Amino acid sequence: MEDQQKQFVLGIVAYAVQRDISAEKLCRLSGISLPDLMGKNNIRYTAKQLNDLWLNACHLSNDPLFGLHLGESLQLAALGVVGEIVKTSTTVGNAITIATSLTGLVTDLFKMEVRQGEGRFAIYLIPDQARRKDSEFAFKQTLDFFMVFMIHELDGFILEKIKPEEARLPISTPGKEYARLLRCEPLETKDEYALTFDSKYWDLPIITANYELQTSLLQNVNLVELTQAESDSYRARIYQYLLKNAYLGIVSLEEIAANFNVSPRSLQRKLKDENVTYQEVADEVRKSLALHYMNSGKYYVKEISYMLGYNELSAFSRAFKRWTGTTPGIYQKHLTTG
Structure with a gap:
């Protein structure tokens, strides 16, 4: 034991x-x-x-x-x-x-x-x-x-x-x-x-691949180079929390605040002091996850959209184009054609 x-x-x-x-x-x-x-x-x-x-x-x-x-x-x-x-x-x-x-x-x-x-x-x-x-x-x-x-x-x-x-x-x-x-x-x-x-x-099959996915994500998806002070920031800590729990989707500000034992308003203030909003941090995570899912070649665009919490494929497509300058379909096509 x-x-x-x-x-x-x-x-x-x-x-x-x-x-x-x-x-x-x-x-x-x-x-x-x-x-x-x-x-x-x-x-x-x-x-x-x-x-x-x-x-x-x-x-x-x-x-x-x-x-x-x-x-x-x-x-x-x-x-x-x-x-x-x-x-x-x-x-x-x-x-x-x-x-x-x-x-x-x-x-x-x-x-x-x-x-x-x-x-x-x-x-x-x-x-x-x-x-x-x-x-x-x-x-x-x-x-x-x-x-x-x-x-x-x-x-x-x-x-x-x-x-x-x-x-x-x-x-x-x-x-x-x-x-x-x-x-x-x-x-x-x-x-x-x-x-x-x-x-x-009770009889539902376990999707064991999510654990391998999380290990891969934590090894390959990182923030930009950060100083020690930045790595201890609320931005970095929230980013890592969202990444580790990515298979559950992006949680609300209220849930994140409760996990860190602060009020939502207090957390918003702390992030504001770091010149970032919770939505921007969540967007960083979605972008990193989207690119990782795409580059893995294991998922359809619709599956990725669902895993990232988008109710409409069109909303994910707009976000992806904002992040990369191109649509998910074109990005995926370029991956397959080399």
Whole structure:
């Protein structure tokens, strides 16, 4: 379990860095050696270290919903071999079944169980009450993470935003962020944590190519050369976030702001200070993605238009001509003719 647990800790720290938190400070306050974490050796972290890591991440980011937002941002690859195994699944149901059986490699605070019923299936997160007692804060944050992470990854499996039929958890006033990230109004329960989905998703084939696509994109699609200060800018951070989650389309300013734990108005001000707007950053990402999809030679223009979130092919064609000076059809033709 040590290696998978270490991967998960690395994911938490990496996301904290995206939130302007010093990795060295976060690890020091949590009793974790950053050099050891970055090294190759396996490490077994104590319940106190993990609990302190979540506490300090929430405190330093001023975000009590850090676990929820981590679930929205983290990708399956961050879970190491667990993620690699899940990615080899053939259907959504197969992936969920494998994921539930491997949860114990990442955390021992709860186990996952799938229950199928008439026209629906539910994923239950069942607490280990003995371990939970000594790590209540870590338990809540980790559980929040997993609930959102499962929904987010299901999106990636089929390139569609999935909305659960129900989300059940013992929170009397969960607030708007829970409803936004769980995509439904949570139902309060005594001590039950579960997500219920329509059974139509169970047998859908997984589009595994999106993971290879993301790896390729992150390796080949980059911003122009940036100074260190520019690479730490909101523009660069938002660009990278949109790129990493490209298979879900370009999200709204409100969703981006929530992920960075700032108000939409505040984010607009920060971008204005950098002489750029959110729309311009989103446009940069669409242009980079469009060119990458085109150059890959694997997609029709209509497919690319859809993947980039354009409702009308004509709207994508106009945008592409604005970016490149030519239409998608002519650009694609030039690629094939050399």
